[in-house]
Amino acid sequence: LAERLQGTIQKIKGKGKISEADVKEMMREVRYALLEADVNLKVVKEFVKNVSERAVGQEVMKSLTPGQQVIKIVKDELTQLMGGEQSQIAFSSRPPTVIMMVGLQGAGKTTTTGKLANVLRKKYNKKPLLIAADIYRPAAVKQLETIGKQLSLPVFQLGTDISPVEIVKKGLEHAKEEHYDVVIVDTAGRLHIDETLMQELKDIRALKEPDEVFLVVDAMTGQDAVNVANNFNESIGITGVVLTKLDGDTRGGAALSIRSITQKPIKFVGMGEKMDALEPFHPERMASRILGMGDMMSLIEKAQANVDEEKAKELEEKFRTQSFTFDDFLEQLSQVKQMGPLDEILKMLPGANKIKGLENAKVDEKQMDRVEAIIYSMTTQEKTNPEIINGPRKKRIAKGSGTTIQDINRLLKQFEDMKKMMKQMTNMQQKGKKKMKMP
Numbered sequence: 066l067a068e069r070l071q072g073t074i075q076k077i078k079g080k081g082k083i084s085e086a087d088v089k090e091m092m093r094e095v096r097y098a099l100l101e102a103d104v105n106l107k108v109v110k111e112f113v114k115n116v117s118e119r120a121v122g123q124e125v126m127k128s129l130t131p132g133q134q135v136i137k138i139v140k141d142e143l144t145q146l147m148g149g150e151q152s153q154i155a156f157s158s159r160p161p162t163v164i165m166m167v168g169l170q171g172a173g174k175t176t177t178t179g180k181l182a183n184v185l186r187k188k189y190n191k192k193p194l195l196i197a198a199d200i201y202r203p204a205a206v207k208q209l210e211t212i213g214k215q216l217s218l219p220v221f222q223l224g225t226d227i228s229p230v231e232i233v234k235k236g237l238e239h240a241k242e243e244h245y246d247v248v249i250v251d252t253a254g255r256l257h258i259d260e261t262l263m264q265e266l267k268d269i270r271a272l273k274e275p276d277e278v279f280l281v282v283d284a285m286t287g288q289d290a291v292n293v294a295n296n297f298n299e300s301i302g303i304t305g306v307v308l309t310k311l312d313g314d315t316r317g318g319a320a321l322s323i324r325s326i327t328q329k330p331i332k333f334v335g336m337g338e339k340m341d342a343l344e345p346f347h348p349e350r351m352a353s354r355i356l357g358m359g360d361m362m363s364l365i366e367k368a369q370a371n372v373d374e375e376k377a378k379e380l381e382e383k384f385r386t387q388s389f390t391f392d393d394f395l396e397q398l399s400q401v402k403q404m405g406p407l408d409e410i411l412k413m414l415p416g417a418n419k420i421k422g423l424e425n426a427k428v429d430e431k432q433m434d435r436v437e438a439i440i441y442s443m444t445t446q447e448k449t450n451p452e453i454i455n456g457p458r459k460k461r462i463a464k465g466s467g468t469t470i471q472d473i474n475r476l477l478k479q480f481e482d483m484k485k486m487m488k489q490m491t492n493m494q495q496k497g498k499k500k501m502k503m504p
């Protein structure tokens with residue numbers, strides 16, 4: 066999708082003025098692109114109609130930079146289609162707030178239950194209780210318990226010999242007694258929608274009106290996701306959608322369709338298997354991503370959350386005064402690592418989707434571990450004055466870190482190159498500053 070749209074936009078970018086025929090041609094390609102991305106036909110038609118109406122009108126014709134204007138219209142419409150602003154969680158005024166997770170088997174319910182609890186605790190300061198109500202998959206209760214342990218969160222379970230409705234009922238009582246303020250119910254799923262399951266979910270739902278019923282959908286399932294969403298919405302009623310596995314190749318075809326067909330907001334997106342890989346859904350960012358502008362905002366947010374600003378300043382000072390050591394290098398490495406798997410970060414960079422093979426690229430995190438091991442094996446003196454690292458010292462470090470002398474040489478060279486580069490950059494900055502001062 067991104068490539069197609071970008072190709073089309075590229076064509077228009079080169080022109081000074083856009084004719085009606087251009088818009089028509091562009092919309093034909095947009096249409097292809099969306100269909101190719103598995104967007105529902107009905108949604109595509111509406112999208113193309115809306116964009117054409119806006120684009121053919123004066124807005125585009127009179128604009129000074131028609132290309133930009135069209136990009137904006139396409140992006141605005143995509144954003145609109147996905148629901149405008151992001152939505153919040155509806156907390157009950159009388160706790161506990163009940164959140165029910167529903168969806169097909171393998172969509173990511175159990176995983177998302179854990180991730181969501183983690184978000185609720187961290188961002189909303191809540192005390193969540195997880196209820197294990199999937200008694201059909203033998204390992205399901207265990208899976209949730211493992212997740213609970215991992216996050217140090219309580220899981221309410223009564224095994225698999227008692228009905229899910231009964232489990233949830235007891236779980237809700239327990240939550241009330243123990244003053245949990247949020248309860249997340251992990252329910253069973255089937256491979257396909259079936260009546261028995263729907264009835265069970267309806268019965269659970271009837272126990273106490275949930276504040277949220279989140280449908281968990283696998284983004285990789287494309288068109289099917291829309292049917293599933295429609296079905297669940299009609300038979301049990303949902304309040305929002307969590308789109309999982311967006312860390313995969315799919316670029317959001319499902320996100321486009323689900324919202325416009327069910328009218329239910331996408332609230333979160335799953336970006337990986339780890340427990341911190343759940344993010345609020347930002348329609349605008351998603352639109353940018355679809356258009357190939359990269360998910361810069363997410364990236365910036367991630368970087369901000371993890372890199373301590375004061376430390377960054379300190380580091381800059383060290384570069385300037387040339388007192389940057391391997392210890393600082395080590396600290397920088399660990400900050401980069403905190404941002405998450407490097408290959409995920411790379412994919413968010415603008416234009417990343419144009420680099421062939423990046424989908425399959427795995428940044429060698431082992432290499433980073435090796436670098437760390439090497440630095441740990443250095444003495445304090447060696448870390449501050451790497452020039453003293455001679456042959457015997459290299460041998461010792463290699464032995465201590467389980468690496469080779471070539472590894473050590475490579476790292477030393479990288480470190481020197483980096484220092485040189487930083488020196489050049491700070492010199493340039495200094496010159497810039499001087500110039501500014503002198504009128």
Ligand code: GDP
Binds near residue numbers: 254310334335337
């Ligand atoms: P459930 O049957 O709906 O409860 O699905 P699970 O929570 O057991 O998840 C099924 C599989 O999908 C597991 O292997 C999860 O690790 C994986 N999964 C869930 N969410 C995501 C996600 O956002 N990204 C990726 N890559 N995998 C996910």
Ligand code: MG
Binds near residue numbers: 174176252
């Ligand atoms: Mg499950």
